[in-house]
């Protein structure tokens with residue numbers, strides 16, 4: 161430990177990691193489980209972001225949706241039947257009763273740049 165070859169290896173690994181991390185910010189990056197999700201019973205649909213955008217919910221829970229923006233938004237859980245349209249200034253509910261435990265990408269069908277990660281379990 162502490163030998164020159166070891167330090168060189170560590171430095172190469174650090175450089176490799178630094179090169180990889182910025183690439184994860186791309187819009188077309190595949191969904192990844194987010195770290196440290198917030199246990200949420202409600203989600204704000206703003207212009208143009210979900211808050212929180214890294215959330216978890218109990219299996220079978222209902223999530224209250226609050227559109228605080230000036231545009232209509234949807235809370236669409238990809239790969240499930242959950243697709244709730246919430247008009248500007250209105251509220252709604254997303255029923256996760258039929259959603260299997262797992263990690264899902266949430267999008268707004270009107271604004272693809274709105275993305276959240278939902279862990280159900």
Ligand SMILES: [Cu+2]
Nearest residue numbers: 233268270271
């Ligand atoms: Cu939207």
